[in-house]
Amino acid sequence: MTTFKASDFHPTNPAALIAALPAVLGFVPEHSLVLVTFEDDELGCVMRVDLTGELDDSLAHLVDVAATNGPDAVVAVIVDEDGAACRMCLDEHRLLADVLAQYLDDRCVELLAAYVVDRLADGGQWHRVDGEPGAGAVEDPMSSPMAAAAVLEGRRLYARRAELQAVVAVDPVRAEGLRTTMLLAEHDGELRPDVDARRDVEHALAVARGLSEGMVPEDDDLAAVGCAIADTRVRDTLYALAVGREADRAETLWALLARTLPDPWRVEALVLLAFSAYARGDGPLAGVSLEAALRSDGGHRMAVMLDQALQSGMRPDQIRELAQTGYRLAKRLGVRLPPRQGVGKRAG
Template structure:
């Protein structure tokens, strides 16, 4: 789920569909997107957007999606089915109507009205949309790159991706040989309980390595091993979460993404959650969701990952998440770690 600034004219299907890439962070394909709506009527406002892959059994499994939609207490929702063969496949019309009916029933059980179900062949300028129930309404999609939300995303420093797979590449392991080498080194060290001094050293190392990476210098294996081992301590993680709201947030996020691509599986969940928290705190729900999905696949019991995933799915806004970083500043102060100054919400880190 992702949330976006209010005020989009969702009464125009062409505009609503064109806004999906800016909201999701990528151009959806073969998907079902559900947009929650508040203040139904002329002043309707965009709430949150959820997306799932279209699949043969989706119509029989809409209850969980409806629960997620209903958790935010919206007045209603609009569904968009993205199916490149939708307008040319006679049998698809029946499938779309079946999915629309199933989703409407599931949402009704959560107290949410399904205002409309639209089908579109592609989310691009010139794409064709129409009503799933054959109401006769149809039209041409606006240019997604000209969407007000696309402009807002660019101003916020968010990158928009052509495909979801492009977004997943941010965290995909890119050097399996190095990952295996790091795994052997990490496994060769006995688990330890770091002292306060070692916690300070690890936090300082993370900031130094992040700054060097921003200047184009990759971390050495020994540094990655020290950081990976340090992340096993909750005090270290608490302090490093705080970097997401400080002046070095962009450098830290780049380091977490780089580490996610090279660390072996036992060490990846913690760094993936650091990346997710950083992305979530600056309003990049799509990247946060991708990172959390990967973290929970590796460690379904990861508490912070589960908590952030629940917050993201319930539509909790970034400014609320940023407050969680304050505990990291308190931990840093208690242990004598000097962190970069906090930035006001909406202020971009360099």
């Protein structure tokens, strides 16, 4: 993941920070409050919430999350198409900035600056709303250094958050059609021998490879993989694929399963997708996947853990270490997984 310093986004030159937000978030935010934290002179976590009437009730919690890792400072960007040109709206945004500054001060964090911007696009206009003078034009977000870095890292940039959410949006007709097949393929709940778990992992690998070669999986294959990842040995082994040389293949399969499996099986595909996206530095895709997973099962342990890590700004390299468990399980099951990226010897 590319590292940027606070000096790259100094409040006296906010054009770079505002232009970078779509690349950081993975989509162009609209009608949003975005908080950007800085830790040890480096860009920390970036959080976005909808700019709604309920924001006042959740603002304290948002600040708590932003302050989790003890950042030195925060910059706030309010995206409001109407608010940038409306004097009454600007007054409301100034009040929001004042409240935000107080919440941050209570947690010993400085609000460096607060801006309101009408649109995050070339030619958009920004204004400071934290008592300091300042206004200017937004640079083209698609031409920002952060956007270039995102493309080099293999991350796609979406025009709107809805487009990102569509990556994991379930097809209700397809999912309902798979339900009967899933019920027939479902395991009886008893602990199965390791040989069955090994066969399931190998089948998931085969389906992912076939999908990458243009072979559309049959419903029976999707159902078999969907039921298999309900087995903790299979699921925890498959987490290792996120750091292996076939990570892209596996992620494509998890995304397909997230769109086609019915609940409750879908949640495991969503968490596998979230882990894979997080491990390669795609926080936006990880975020929408976890959001969908937690709507299905708010107590899912891995989903909760990943969501907390993402919100606190834990870096992908720390998350990637969790994949070691998958390689250990693969060795125990006798499965030969693709080697880790950058490693020449196969695990197991």
